[in-house]
Amino acid sequence: MSHTGCIADGLEFLKSHSPDVLILDLNPKGGNGIGVVRTIRSTYPGLPIIVLTSGENEDTATDVQGFGAQDYLVKGKFDAAMLNRSVRYAIDCKNRDMALSKHQTLLHTFIDALDHPLMLIDSDSGDITMANAKARKLFSGILFSGDAACDPTGPAPLPGVLAELIEQVKTRQTVISRYVNMTLEKGRQIRLAFYGCPLPSSSDSSGRVVLYGHDITWLSKLQPDWPVLVTAMEQFPEAVLIMDEDRTIRYVNPAFETQFGYSNAEINGKSPNLLIPVKQLPDLDALIRQSIEHGEAWAESLVCRKKDLSLLEVNVRVSPVFDDLGRLINIVAVTQDVTGKKRLKSIEEASSMTENLGSIFSGIRHEIGNPMNSIKMALTVLNKNLGHYPEATIQEFIERSLNEVERVESLLKEFKNFSLFESPSVEKNRIDVILQGFLGGMKKKESARHIAVSGPPVRDRKEVWAYTDPQALEQVLATLTDNAIDALESTAQPRIQFRLTESAGLVHLDISDNGCGMTEDQQKALFTPFNTSKMNGTGLGLVMVKKMLARMDTTIRIKSSPEAGTCVTLAIPTEKNRH
Numbered sequence: 001m002s003h004t005g006c007i008a009d010g011l012e013f014l015k016s017h018s019p020d021v022l023i024l025d026l027n028p029k030g031g032n033g034i035g036v037v038r039t040i041r042s043t044y045p046g047l048p049i050i051v052l053t054s055g056e057n058e059d060t061a062t063d064v065q066g067f068g069a070q071d072y073l074v075k076g077k078f079d080a081a082m083l084n085r086s087v088r089y090a091i092d093c094k095n096r097d098m099a100l101s102k103h104q105t106l107l108h109t110f111i112d113a114l115d116h117p118l119m120l121i122d123s124d125s126g127d128i129t130m131a132n133a134k135a136r137k138l139f140s141g142i143l144f145s146g147d148a149a150c151d152p153t154g155p156a157p158l159p160g161v162l163a164e165l166i167e168q169v170k171t172r173q174t175v176i177s178r179y180v181n182m183t184l185e186k187g188r189q190i191r192l193a194f195y196g197c198p199l200p201s202s203s204d205s206s207g208r209v210v211l212y213g214h215d216i217t218w219l220s221k222l223q224p225d226w227p228v229l230v231t232a233m234e235q236f237p238e239a240v241l242i243m244d245e246d247r248t249i250r251y252v253n254p255a256f257e258t259q260f261g262y263s264n265a266e267i268n269g270k271s272p273n274l275l276i277p278v279k280q281l282p283d284l285d286a287l288i289r290q291s292i293e294h295g296e297a298w299a300e301s302l303v304c305r306k307k308d309l310s311l312l313e314v315n316v317r318v319s320p321v322f323d324d325l326g327r328l329i330n331i332v333a334v335t336q337d338v339t340g341k342k343r344l345k346s347i348e349e350a351s352s353m354t355e356n357l358g359s360i361f362s363g364i365r366h367e368i369g370n371p372m373n374s375i376k377m378a379l380t381v382l383n384k385n386l387g388h389y390p391e392a393t394i395q396e397f398i399e400r401s402l403n404e405v406e407r408v409e410s411l412l413k414e415f416k417n418f419s420l421f422e423s424p425s426v427e428k429n430r431i432d433v434i435l436q437g438f439l440g441g442m443k444k445k446e447s448a449r450h451i452a453v454s455g456p457p458v459r460d461r462k463e464v465w466a467y468t469d470p471q472a473l474e475q476v477l478a479t480l481t482d483n484a485i486d487a488l489e490s491t492a493q494p495r496i497q498f499r500l501t502e503s504a505g506l507v508h509l510d511i512s513d514n515g516c517g518m519t520e521d522q523q524k525a526l527f528t529p530f531n532t533s534k535m536n537g538t539g540l541g542l543v544m545v546k547k548m549l550a551r552m553d554t555t556i557r558i559k560s561s562p563e564a565g566t567c568v569t570l571a572i573p574t575e576k577n578r579h
Contacts, residue, residue: 007036014044021087026053034064041068048094050086070094117213123170126158141185162194169196169209175327190217195325243272243331247288259337261307275304291318292328312339371404424469424551431507431572432456432464435498438477447485452495464500466507466572472548479541480511480568487515487566505574512567518560526558
């Protein structure tokens with residue numbers, strides 16, 4: 001502890017020392033206590049102060065705390081414990097004040113650095129209680145006095161539209177926006193987008209409102225292009241429907257009138273549910289909700305209803321439109337009539353199905369008929385010569401018949417596999433994990449032991465996610481690698497390589513070999529049922545592969561050249577099909 005007898009000595013002491021706390025007599029020699037508190041607070045803002053007072057001016061000591069003192073003690077009414085408590089309290093209180101002041105300074109610096117005007121409004125009185133540098137400069141002479149650096153107390157009330165905005169924010173307690181035209185000093189005209197955000201207080205009042213402005217005067221420069229944009233919308237070939245945030249129709253283009261029969265005047269202000277049969281309403285609501293929740297365009301096929309109550313099937317693409325605060329302002333729907341296309345597609349699919357069924361039945365008759373004829377012939381010959389043939393010849397006929405039976409069983413097994421994955425369970429899975437698991441099992445296969453099998457390096461492997469059915473994908477990989485192993489039968493240094501890449505929302509899984517390869521004619525017939533170049537093949541393997549992949553929205557591409565090997569690429573989607 002250090003002690004000085006008068007104010008002058010004390011101030012001199014502080015110039016060369018940094019005490020933890022200052023205990024100051026409220027009536028010191030050589031000066032007024034309150035004045036000294038103010039002086040020390042401004043000169044040494046980090047120094048905690050405790051004032052000592054007599055009993056008769058205790059109220060004055062309480063007031064002194066408002067001028068910068070942290071605590072006070074009444075002379076003759078405190079002991080060592082109370083003094084200890086007061087000293088610790090004063091130090092802690094000053095530390096908290098300094099930390100708060102530091103944060104407030106940082107906050108004000110940040111707010112002043114904003115390039116857009118920001119003001120804090122008392123929602124009860126409408127007074128501006130705080131404004132950043134941009135607001136004071138922009139509205140100087142309008143909402144504030146000519147000195148842009150002055151305390152933000154405006155000489156004029158808020159414009160009517162802003163006062164109305166503040167009142168609505170206060171009542172609804174939500175973010176509300178308004179476009180406002182304002183005339184600044186020297187008659188300069190600007191257009192601002194104002195956003196009011198509620199800032200509730202802990203008191204009984206409704207709190208304050210943050211008023212944020214964004215200069216959109218530049219939009220007026222787009223006006224010469226508006227006729228061009230309107231003409232483009234009017235001539236757009238697809239039907240366009242624009243709704244506000246409440247899902248009320250505000251505009252439709254001429255193509256919409258042609259497609260649905262409603263003019264812009266007839267349907268303006270109506271709900272889009274007018275266009276949807278009752279059973280389809282949940283689908284439309286879900287489509288709009290998904291587009292808003294994901295913040296991007298979302299598409300779906302829906303059955304709609306025209307003005308004359310006839311039905312049509314359309315592809316609907318819904319796109320949400322947000323302002324720069326992320327608030328929904330419009331919903332745009334573009335519809336395309338696909339009724340005619342659907343009918344033509346169904347006719348084409350029916351024709352294609354008829355041709356495929358004919359090809360399949362012809363193949364089944366051939367594949368099952370041949371072994372059955374062989375069995376029948378062998379048993380007929382054996383039956384006629386049962387008493388004449390030696391035991392070895394009889395055994396040969398039986399084995400020949402059993403081999404043909406096994407051929408039929410193999411074919412029936414292929415049919416079973418063909419229908420095994422009619423409805424695959426497609427979920428988001430790690431393709432790299434599925435591939436590594438498959439490679440581990442493949443390297444243990446007897447038929448692949450003489451083949452060099454390589455996959456993506458485990459050390460550099462990253463997580464690769466896509467939508468697939470793991471079991472169905474492994475079945476596809478098994479069929480493709482079996483074909484690759486067969487193609488490597490006469491290759492001197494056989495190898496199969498697996499590779500994973502990602503691009504454009506797809507995971508590309510490549511399976512390449514250096515086998516015998518295929519001609520162009522062989523590649524054209526790859527997915528034809530019962531077409532095979534293998535001695536004991538059925539020609540259903542790749543047909544089954546393509547079917548399973550189609551069920552999982554996955555495509556297959558095969559590139560091959562004679563004596564140069566084959567590369568099979570699977571394109572697996574990283575997002576679920578929205579259609």
